Amino acid sequence: MVKAVVAGAAGGIGQPLSLLLKLNPIVTELSLYDVVNAPGVAADLSHIPTPAQVSGFLPNTGSQGHKGPEEEKRGAVNALKGADIVVIPAGVPRKPGMTRDDLFINAGICATLAESIAEACPKAFILVISNPVNSTVPVFAEVLKKKGVFDPKRLFGVTTLDCLRASTFVASVVGEPTEASKYVIPVVGGHAGHTILPLLSQAKPSIPSSVLKDKSKRDALVHRIQFGGDEVVEAKAGTGSATLSMAQAGAEFADKVMRAAFKGETGLVAPSYVNLEADPSAAKTIQQEIGKDLAYFSVNVELGKEGIAKLNPVGKIDETETALLKKAVEDLEPSINKGVGFSPASKL
Ligand SMILES: NC(=O)C1=CN([C@@H]2O[C@H](COP(=O)(O)OP(=O)(O)OC[C@H]3O[C@@H](n4cnc5c(N)ncnc54)[C@H](O)[C@@H]3O)[C@@H](O)[C@H]2O)C=CC1
Numbered sequence: 001m002v003k004a005v006v007a008g009a010a011g012g013i014g015q016p017l018s019l020l021l022k023l024n025p026i027v028t029e030l031s032l033y034d035v036v037n038a039p040g041v042a043a044d045l046s047h048i049p050t051p052a053q054v055s056g057f058l059p060n061t062g063s064q065g066h067k068g069p070e071e072e073k074r075g076a077v078n079a080l081k082g083a084d085i086v087v088i089p090a091g092v093p094r095k096p097g098m099t100r101d102d103l104f105i106n107a108g109i110c111a112t113l114a115e116s117i118a119e120a121c122p123k124a125f126i127l128v129i130s131n132p133v134n135s136t137v138p139v140f141a142e143v144l145k146k147k148g149v150f151d152p153k154r155l156f157g158v159t160t161l162d163c164l165r166a167s168t169f170v171a172s173v174v175g176e177p178t179e180a181s182k183y184v185i186p187v188v189g190g191h192a193g194h195t196i197l198p199l200l201s202q203a204k205p206s207i208p209s210s211v212l213k214d215k216s217k218r219d220a221l222v223h224r225i226q227f228g229g230d231e232v233v234e235a236k237a238g239t240g241s242a243t244l245s246m247a248q249a250g251a252e253f254a255d256k257v258m259r260a261a262f263k264g265e266t267g268l269v270a271p272s273y274v275n276l277e278a279d280p281s282a283a284k285t286i287q288q289e290i291g292k293d294l295a296y297f298s299v300n301v302e303l304g305k306e307g308i309a310k311l312n313p314v315g316k317i318d319e320t321e322t323a324l325l326k327k328a329v330e331d332l333e334p335s336i337n338k339g340v341g342f343s344p345a346s347k348l
Pocket residue numbers: 007008009010011012013014033034035036072089090091092093094103106109112128129130131132133158159160161162191240241242243246
């Protein structure tokens with residue numbers, strides 16, 4: 001029996017993500033939480049004949065009529081009770097002209113949800129989608145630490161959309177647009193602009209040197225992967241950011257985490273933005289590779305029964321990537337510090 005929770009389930013990502021989790025046969029219970037409309041989304045999905053039994057929760061569930069921070073937490077705790085995996089796309093998306101860092105207002109939402117998780121399901125795998133991921137993952141970790149339940153092996157920043165974009169854009173540039181899914185490109189670093197570092201030199205199958213050695217082609221490709229989110233934000237012209245591709249990305253990553261944890265599948269590897277303490281000996285190697293003692297970084301993660309089984313080193317990178325890595329680390333550090341230093345309004 002596997003209980004999955006989506007927090008932010010009524011939103012642009014939350015709805016299609018909840019649909020995809022409803023279609024995943026590993027999930028037997030699907031609990032949807034949002035500050036609006038979660039019961040409606042739950043009623044809708046509940047008519048699909050798959051194993052997952054669906055329910056929806058609002059902040060004031062269990063104590064009608066009040067919607068203060070305490071009520072919000074109570075509703076979330078009801079939704080989260082006994083969860084095995086929690087996927088979190090709760091929070092405000094970007095509008096044109098904004099950076100992900102401008103979404104730091106989501107830190108408060110994340111801190112409140114982290115408190116509820118600490119109380120309701122401290123052992124759950126936590127998959128953070130809410131931006132800015134580079135800071136919200138540290139926010140989750142700090143709250144969980146204060147509550148004495150932090151397990152770095154169970155906390156994941158979801159960066160899968162960067163990998164999907166890398167596959168799609170690489171396939172298009174090499175002239176194989178219909179073969180996108182065969183390209184696997186590790187994307188390391190973080191999830192914002194220059195912190196997104198696609199390791200094109202490690203692509204499988206490898207990218208032809210006619211692309212890799214052509215500076216303008218390669219720079220354009222890297223830029224498109226790093227700033228792919230902006231393309232969608234601009235195309236949506238003020239109505240939001242990537243939702244459908246993100247739902248697919250979130251569902252793919254959640255599926256891998258669940259297959260490793262609950263089905264015992266081995267050899268499942270995917271990049272994710274994690275606290276490097278999840279694998280202390282690998283952390284040292286990674287920090288040496290990146291030239292800085294960052295506490296968080298996205299690397300290829302080997303998934304297992306307890307979440308993170310092993311962190312893979314960045315590995316061999318070429319000269320172009322070495323320069324990109326320097327910039328990624330520079331930009332990532334302040335975002336991590338901002339998340340670590342965040343003080344939620346409520347007393348933890
Ligand atoms: N990690 C990634 O690769 C990506 C992350 N995102 C981020 O995901 C987040 C959500 O994006 P969208 O779904 O497009 O936004 P949206 O505005 O459509 O949906 C967000 C949902 O969160 C809910 N919400 C707000 N406060 C809440 C709380 N305290 N508890 C539970 N739910 C709450 C809202 O009611 C809404 O239904 C944004 O921060 C966005 O930047 C978006 C795309 C990719």
